[in-house]
Amino acid sequence: MKVFVTGGSGFIGRHLCWALVREGHSVTVGDVRNPLMNGVDFVPMDITRPETIPNLRGYNAVVHLAAVLGVANSEKNPMLTLDVNIDGVRNILNSCIEGEVERFLFTSSSEVYGEPARTPIREDDFFNPVSPYGVSKIVGEEYVKVVSKTSGMKYNIFRLFSVYGPGQSPEFVMPRFVQLAMENKTLTVHGDGTQTRAFCYVSDVVDAMLLAIKNPMNEVFNIGNSSEPVTIEKLAKKVIDVTESTSKVEFVKEEDSGRGRKRDIYHRIPDTEKAANMLGFKAKVGLEEGISRLADSVRGS
Numbered sequence: 001m002k003v004f005v006t007g008g009s010g011f012i013g014r015h016l017c018w019a020l021v022r023e024g025h026s027v028t029v030g031d032v033r034n035p036l037m038n039g040v041d042f043v044p045m046d047i048t049r050p051e052t053i054p055n056l057r058g059y060n061a062v063v064h065l066a067a068v069l070g071v072a073n074s075e076k077n078p079m080l081t082l083d084v085n086i087d088g089v090r091n092i093l094n095s096c097i098e099g100e101v102e103r104f105l106f107t108s109s110s111e112v113y114g115e116p117a118r119t120p121i122r123e124d125d126f127f128n129p130v131s132p133y134g135v136s137k138i139v140g141e142e143y144v145k146v147v148s149k150t151s152g153m154k155y156n157i158f159r160l161f162s163v164y165g166p167g168q169s170p171e172f173v174m175p176r177f178v179q180l181a182m183e184n185k186t187l188t189v190h191g192d193g194t195q196t197r198a199f200c201y202v203s204d205v206v207d208a209m210l211l212a213i214k215n216p217m218n219e220v221f222n223i224g225n226s227s228e229p230v231t232i233e234k235l236a237k238k239v240i241d242v243t244e245s246t247s248k249v250e251f252v253k254e255e256d257s258g259r260g261r262k263r264d265i266y267h268r269i270p271d272t273e274k275a276a277n278m279l280g281f282k283a284k285v286g287l288e289e290g291i292s293r294l295a296d297s298v299r300g301s
């Protein structure tokens, strides 16, 4: 297939592009940053500026990853978040309609659920976003569905849950903990550490994406690893164990964390049965294995 990956220079994008190239697909990255990898074509573009988006005719699939990320970041930069994550999506979708692109994979987020009414969270649970980021992803999802209804383009929407792996920005908890542990520095936990997360190694997410590109079903899927939910306190201790670090764990009140939030979402664990049944997706990389692979990549860098 000919696949166009927006945001392909980013964390997940790079892993996806490597996998697509390995499978023999022809890959073009569209991003404001250079992908810094071989084997893909690159178009410098900004999704908020439609005139920079190339003609997408001839591409079999578009994977849309380009976004402004993160809850805290979106609270600091709400207008930029809405611009990139809503107008940007609309611009890419317009180009897909013009180019008669057959399939579209949209990366949404667990943030659309906010503080969920129950765990694990199912795809048909209520939206309850608490940030501009969560809101922007809901609107993005809806745009995708509208375009599909009116143009016939087929899609899948992935609500990703706490992805981690080599190359992720250090503002996220997993790379921050691993880096600090490897330097034997204190790991700071925001709040009381009882927040629960289910971390999913990036290669599992990429596997799910490969399945979704091949099989566009006009469906929304939770994508994550629900097999080993962990509190942030336990995660800090696990990272210290796996990296054989002498680091200590310290707790900082949410309001003193500098992240501008009173407290985190408490429990965020996906129910991934729908992706298992319809896509044949199952996360394979356990938490210890993933932390160990991430630590290896930090050692090698």
Ligand SMILES: NC(=O)c1ccc[n+]([C@@H]2O[C@H](COP(=O)([O-])OP(=O)(O)OC[C@H]3O[C@@H](n4cnc5c(N)ncnc54)[C@H](O)[C@@H]3O)[C@@H](O)[C@H]2O)c1
Pocket: 006, 007, 008, 009, 010, 011, 012, 013, 030, 031, 032, 033, 045, 046, 047, 048, 064, 065, 066, 067, 068, 069, 084, 088, 107, 108, 109, 110, 159, 160, 161, 162, 163, 164, 169
């Ligand atoms: N990493 C996670 O845990 C996670 C969780 C939920 C959802 N997601 C979603 O997955 C997608 C990929 O996330 P990631 O972790 O790889 O993020 P990332 O920040 O590493 O990559 C995003 C890429 O988008 C590009 N980009 C940003 N603004 C752009 C613009 N205006 N025009 C063109 N390119 C632009 C950036 O340069 C970057 O290369 C995002 O849509 C994100 O919302 C990620």
